[in-house]
Amino acid sequence: MRPAARLQSAIELLDAILVAAKDGGASADQLAKSFFAERRYAGSKDRRAVRDLAWRAIRRFGEPPPSARSAFIALADEDAEIAALFDGSDYGPAAIGLQEQRAQGGPLPAWILPHLSILVDDSERPALLDRAPLDIRVNALKATREEVVRQLPEAEILHQSPYALRLPAGFPVDNHPLFAAGLAEIQDLGSQLIVDACAAVAGMTALDLCAGAGGKTLALAAAMQNKGTLIACDTNRNRLQKLQPRQIRAGASNIQTQLLDPGRETDMLSKYSGECDLVLVDAPCSGSGTWRRNPETRWRLNPQRLERVCADQEKILNIGAELVASGGHLVYAVCSILADEGRRQVNKFLDTHPDWRAVDPCVVAGRTEGAGILLTPNHDGSDGFFFARLKKL
Numbered sequence: 001m002r003p004a005a006r007l008q009s010a011i012e013l014l015d016a017i018l019v020a021a022k023d024g025g026a027s028a029d030q031l032a033k034s035f036f037a038e039r040r041y042a043g044s045k046d047r048r049a050v051r052d053l054a055w056r057a058i059r060r061f062g063e064p065p066p067s068a069r070s071a072f073i074a075l076a077d078e079d080a081e082i083a084a085l086f087d088g089s090d091y092g093p094a095a096i097g098l099q100e101q102r103a104q105g106g107p108l109p110a111w112i113l114p115h116l117s118i119l120v121d122d123s124e125r126p127a128l129l130d131r132a133p134l135d136i137r138v139n140a141l142k143a144t145r146e147e148v149v150r151q152l153p154e155a156e157i158l159h160q161s162p163y164a165l166r167l168p169a170g171f172p173v174d175n176h177p178l179f180a181a182g183l184a185e186i187q188d189l190g191s192q193l194i195v196d197a198c199a200a201v202a203g204m205t206a207l208d209l210c211a212g213a214g215g216k217t218l219a220l221a222a223a224m225q226n227k228g229t230l231i232a233c234d235t236n237r238n239r240l241q242k243l244q245p246r247q248i249r250a251g252a253s254n255i256q257t258q259l260l261d262p263g264r265e266t267d268m269l270s271k272y273s274g275e276c277d278l279v280l281v282d283a284p285c286s287g288s289g290t291w292r293r294n295p296e297t298r299w300r301l302n303p304q305r306l307e308r309v310c311a312d313q314e315k316i317l318n319i320g321a322e323l324v325a326s327g328g329h330l331v332y333a334v335c336s337i338l339a340d341e342g343r344r345q346v347n348k349f350l351d352t353h354p355d356w357r358a359v360d361p362c363v364v365a366g367r368t369e370g371a372g373i374l375l376t377p378n379h380d381g382s383d384g385f386f387f388a389r390l391k392k393l
Helices: 003-023 028-037 044-060 068-078 080-084 110-115 125-129 145-151 189-198 215-223 237-241 243-250 295-299 303-322 343-352
Strands: 134-138 164-167 184-186 205-208 229-234 255-259 276-282 324-334 356-359 367-369 372-375 385-392
Touching: 003 028, 003 044, 003 068, 003 295, 028 044, 044 068, 044 295, 068 080, 134 189, 145 164, 164 189, 184 215, 189 215, 189 276, 189 324, 189 372, 189 385, 205 215, 215 229, 215 243, 215 255, 215 276, 229 237, 237 243, 237 255, 243 255, 276 303, 303 324, 303 343, 324 343, 343 356, 343 372, 343 385
Parallel strands: 205 229, 205 276, 229 255, 276 324
Antiparallel strands: 134 164, 134 184, 324 385, 356 385, 367 372, 372 385
């Protein structure tokens, strides 16, 4: 494909992403896969170039642009190389008209700025949309970090967490026998630090209330050395079903799964009421901590959705608290850099639950915010997370 044709393809892909963001459709990654599946003529270099152009436009605008063409015309005003591709050639975009619309605004949605954590200042914000690194967690049930490093000499040791490594961007993880054998899992450093804050030990009863596909559940199983009881719960069957093959590959034998019906969580978990030494509430959230991985999610978030998400978090946090035994702990976590979901959510919980207090999560990363810890891409090199370790008295 000629460069101009690549730009026209990026415009078409971005238009599809804009529609999906507005209508709650497929993710940008899924749309890109479908887009290229229908264009077999595009080689690997073409696909990479088209995707890079589309993602450059997504990262540039915090608000959804009026159209993909308006986004790229705005980029052309800033970049002469892109401007030259609007040449009107076959398969390329038409020349830019004198009065054509340009997308406006900066990289962050204007409405969200007052909701950001007080720690996310101007120096922090550019890194929120950088490309994310490739972090992995060594599976302590099968290997030591030193053993894995010998097989992955490209890996950088991340000293903030005992099993964390970082690989170069684009490293072919899927084809490496180490991952097929379950010696390691892809997992961001921030997620690993949340598991560290859980301080799980062998023999305890632990429950992962929003387990999803089980990344943190598997890390908890390794920390517990496969001893004790670990319950992985979720309301989404498809997500929870992904845990079983991962569990087998990892050699995690102490995990039980429980599918929950939305609205009936308390009843379905009643047998664990007051029985758990540890409950992890990795709550549904805005996903603002993963904008560098999924930048188009900025276009799916609005004040009304944020309000609904915060209400769900409060409900789930209260459900999890009922399961904790006296003297036990609850770790609340969100992949978010918004104070509404982090500091304010935990402060509200502590204000209404006098038999609970925040305790030190004992991690060597992040910064204190209220009763918890905030991780950010700029300060910690991880996704953005807020988490707090709470103890029931």
